[in-house]
Amino acid sequence: MRQTLAVHGQAYTIHSFSPDTPPPASIFAEPMFFIGKTREELSVVVPSHLELDSLEAETDWRCIEVLGPLGFSMTGILARISSVLADAQVSIFAISTFDTDYVLVKKDKLPHAMAALKKSGYQLIEYPCED
Numbered sequence: 001m002r003q004t005l006a007v008h009g010q011a012y013t014i015h016s017f018s019p020d021t022p023p024p025a026s027i028f029a030e031p032m033f034f035i036g037k038t039r040e041e042l043s044v045v046v047p048s049h050l051e052l053d054s055l056e057a058e059t060d061w062r063c064i065e066v067l068g069p070l071g072f073s074m075t076g077i078l079a080r081i082s083s084v085l086a087d088a089q090v091s092i093f094a095i096s097t098f099d100t101d102y103v104l105v106k107k108d109k110l111p112h113a114m115a116a117l118k119k120s121g122y123q124l125i126e127y128p129c130e131d
Contacts, residue, residue, distance in 0.1 A: 005066055006125050018055065070099065
């Protein structure tokens with residue numbers, strides 16, 4: 001049985017900062033954001049309406065959420081979704097949290113991604129934009 005996926009109405013931007021940059025305080029007021037830091041970089045994903053002074057930014061991403069919570073014993077969920085999208089020639093930016101997984105796809109590829117996922121048996125629901 002396939003999971004139900006939720007397509008968020010909000011557009012997102014993926015930002016890159018140097019690793020020694022503190023995360024901008026404005027992101028913490030957003031209803032949804034992601035921060036990842038390594039020795040080489042700081043990545044921040046925020047709703048696109050929030051403009052940040054980053055080194056690089058990739059705009060026009062949409063978020064597909066695997067409705068959870070997902071147990072840690074569940075395997076292959078993100079692998080199956082990413083495989084379906086790779087077969088459909090849709091690039092992704094994947095993010096995982098404690099409870100679930102998120103897959104970001106470019107806005108112009110979203111209809112193609114949704115069609116491929118539906119064809120593979122996934123149920124999709126669409127959330128309205130939170131703006």
